[in-house]
Structures are given as structure tokens and as C-alpha cells.
Amino acid sequence: MRELSWPVRLLLVNQFGVNTGFYLLVPYLAGHLTQDLGLSAAVTGVVLGVRNLSQQGLFLIGGSASDRLGARRVIIAGCALRAVGFGLFAFGVTLPLLLAAAVLSGLAGALFNPAVRAYIAVAAPDKARAFALFNVYAQAGALCGPVLGGVLLLVGFRAAAVAAAVIFVVLTVAQACVLPAREVTPSGSSVLGDWRRCLADRRFLAFTLSLSGMYALQNQLYLVLPLAAERATGTAGSVALLFLVSTVATLALQVRITTWLGSAVSRDRAMAWGLAVMGAGFLVPALLPGIVPVLVAALALALGLMMAQPFVYERIGAFGGDALTGTYFGVFYLVSGIVAAASTALIGWAGTAGFVVCAAIGLACAAAVLTLERRTAVPA
16 A cells, blocks of 8 residues: 555545445345335336446446546545435335436446546556555455345344445545545547547457456356355355455455566466466356355456456556546447347256356457467457
């Protein structure tokens, strides 16, 4: 931490708070909607789907806003909107209010997610190590949030939702008071012109498609691996082991792995190796029964992400430059979200062969990244 500037340190702590507040509430939201408010499973699915669509579908808007207005303003706006959205979840009992809460909390993520990464990509000298620490703080928040939420649920869902909203209020004030603004570099074009420039960048689109498998496989921590853990043990409680393995590994190894890879191999090979490890991990439960192979796959997934993700973020910043970093992050997230959704549907349809599909995605994307390296299709 001492090697980083204090604005970047603040954003790392901010990400810890963001994930703490998010995971304090969202994992328990479906139960609140169905059990406390008596909504049907279909209506609950609509509310949760609207939240996810508002975030995934508007990443490009958030990225462009970061480039045009400055990342600081967009980060502050995103935290403030998340506070309002979670506050509505705390007190909203009608469907219109719940939908408004879903839209606002989703839009908030679409604003501050690309903006925070764009700020770090420009402000941090050692970008890969900064993003490695960013992942550590994010994982720590994802670990603390559900625990704190589970305790507050003993009082009631409203207490958990209010606590989550208060966390985002504190984050909003902290960014407004302490985070310095950075000079906005004009792109020399309109917003639509920026989008056209980004979408016409064939090198970047090839890179994005090659790395989109990273998010497709990461999403299986919420689908294929939990289902396999439940089948292996006969209890839903075993799912917690997956997240425990992933989180502990990230906290212990992320910075070490990034430091070693940064000096030992090229960025492209680090990303390719990460994708290959993620994909290969799914072959273990495909070939062997029991909970241990599933935990091995979860560990391989975490290790692969640690190997690839910091360098992916670093590379996106290199593509975008100071003027369009946010836009490039927005497009990357948008395309990756679409690919992840389609891949998850395919993996779910494959049933027991889903592990093989996951392995194929990881290995194919690793080969694609190595192909790009040989063609020198990415910026230094």
C-alpha cells in the first residue's frame, strides 16, 4: 500500500466498502422479496433481473461519463445512487419502489465500476500491482459483507439494508471530501464518435473477445460449481466452502503471483496461463467424483483469475489511453457480460457435460491470447 499514491489507496479501501455493502444486502435480497414481502418467484426474478440488466447494460454509459466528466464525479455519483437504491430496498414494499431500487442500484454499479478502474489505470504507476491489491480488497469485502449481513438479519432485513445504505453514504462523503479530481483529457470527438472509435479498434475487440472467457468461467462460481458441491455433499452449506477457498487464496497469493509473473513472463503469457489454469481446473470434477475435485476447480478458478485479471485491467488502460480509458472499460465489460450470459446458458444446457464446456472455453481463450501475442496485436 505504501508504494501507491494516497488517492489510489483511498479507492482500494473504497472497493472494500463497496463489496462489503453490496454483499451485505444482495445475497439476502431474494429471500426478503419472496418470504418477507410475499412476491412470487417470477416477480422476484424480474426485480433481480432488472438490477443486473441496469448494471451490465449501462457499463458503456458509465465508462463514457468517466471520460467526459472525470472519474471522480462518476465514482461519487455511483456511490450516492447505490445508497439511495439500497435505502429504497429497506423501506420499499410496492413493486414500483422495488423496481426503482433495482434500477438505481444497478445504474450505480454501471457508473462506479468502470470509473474506479479507469482512475487507477491512469493514476497508478505500477498498474498491475495496483489492480492486484484492488482484487485483494474486493475479495476481503466480499468475505465480510455476507457475514455482517447474516448478523444483521437477526434483527431484520431492514437493518441490513439500512446498514448497506449507510456504508455507501460514508463512501460518497469520503470520495467527495478526499478524492482529488484528475484533469479530463479531451478525446476530440463526440460520445458516439468515441464509441465508434472503440468499436472500430480491431485489436481491442480481438483482445476483448479472447479475454471474455475469463468472466464466463468466473460466473461458474455461482452456477456449475455450487450445483456440483451440493450434489457431492447433499447439503447447500457446502457451497460456502467454494467461496472460502477462493477468498483465502486471493488474500494470500494475489500480490505475490502478480509480482512474480510481472517479472518472469510477458503480460500476454500471464493472461494466457491464467485462462488455461481456469479451464483446466474444470477437468478435475469432470473426471473425479466428490467434493474435493470441486474445491480443486474453485481453487484453480481463483488462481487463474489472480494470474490474468490485473494484467487484463492494465492492458485495457493501455488501449484506451488517458482520454478513453473509461470508454474502453465500459465496452470490455459490456461485451464480456454478453459473452458470459451466452456461455452460462450454453453451460447450463450442457448439463453434466458443463465442466467439459468450461474447460474448452478456458483453453480456447488461452490459445487466442497467445495468437494475439504472436501477431503483436496489442499495445505495449
